[in-house]
Amino acid sequence: MTTSSIPPARPFHYPRPKAPLHCGKVSLQALARRYGTPLYVYSADQILERLQLFQQAFAGREHLVCYAVKANSALAILKLLADHGAGFDIVSGGELQRVLAVAPQAAERVVFSGVGKTIPEIDLALNAGILQFNVESEGELELLAERARKLKRKARFALRVNPDVFAETHPYISTGLREHKFGIDIRKALGIYRSVAGNRWLQPHGISVHIGSQIRSSEPFGSAVARVHKLVRQLEREGIPLKVVDAGGGLGIDYHAGHFDAAAKVAEYAEAISAALQGYNGRLLLEPGRFLVAQAGALVGRVLHTKRNGSKTFVIADAAMNDLIRPALYQAHHEIVPVSPRPGKKHVVDVVGPVCESGDFFARDRELPPLRAGDLIALLDAGAYGMAQSSNYNTRLRPAEVLVQGGKARLIRRRETIADLLAPEQITAQ
């Protein structure tokens, strides 16, 4: 395959020399003028393309792509995905309420993950009739049985097993080793399924595994699913047939410049999983988050100042760690590009935000074209775990969000106001 035939990994591009950066057919300069900065811009077209890559790669077997809501929980994005057949992987009652708000009929396509589900969250999900609870401990399974009996609603459950597979990624987002808090030791799972086989409020429905996030190689996914498949066969021999294997999420992207062939990546991933599931004819669930939305999004900010301190040059932007915390939290790399191409010699700079923390940086010692106060910059690959992990630290208003589809841009979340922020507070005793 020649490089030119590899589809672009990102929907952001300069349509002509000297033209500003565009998302699809929409100029980011125009969007910044209209909606202000910092501003998140997402391409609906790319999100759907990525969803379809998964749907096509697994077309040969019964499957459901359950988008991991925590990666980006914007209602408009959930609606877009629900309308195109996606299910959802949720980790809280709040995320379930988001799904129900945009697509109540999608409840039957929801799986509920997470190590610490509360009674109100479990009840909400039972009443909504979700597809499956991914249970992470024996205590949780007992609680689920108790709530199901109380509400007279049978609970379909899967054990989330911990396969003890190492996946090369940042330690904060690795989850598949025995030492992590996630899942149930795979060696104990058989006994647990057995022990609840007679419970009329619990239906052993599936088995799930999720080994971490931003995993670039397909091999650990294959190993984890192979271990799960072995257990599925064992259970079947014991008269506990399962309908679903949930392979989790975690497929990584390339945050660096250069070509990234998303279609080839998904094909390789599908191959590894399918090989591990040879002979399995049940339903397969997949829970991609980052892979569907990360590269579809950019955070647009404006340069407030540039300054030199000793030997360092700082570019101070109006966007900050409260808007996009990944660099501060995981030393994550985001490509940064000027929205209007800047001719001239590149300089080595630190790109930072205004928040009062030395951890408030987007890039250190990065070569960038000359930037001046007033220039717009775009932080690429910010569609996943960007807005979703944002905060109001320093009483900063969270960014507005825009979704671009074809030639059209639509505001999907207005910028917060100070009134929004102060509303829940009370100054004096009531």
Ligand SMILES: *Cc1c(COP(=O)(O)O)cnc(C)c1O
């Ligand atoms: C976070 C998470 C995902 C999604 O991970 P990505 O790396 O965004 O694909 C899927 N399943 C579970 C259980 C998760 O916790």
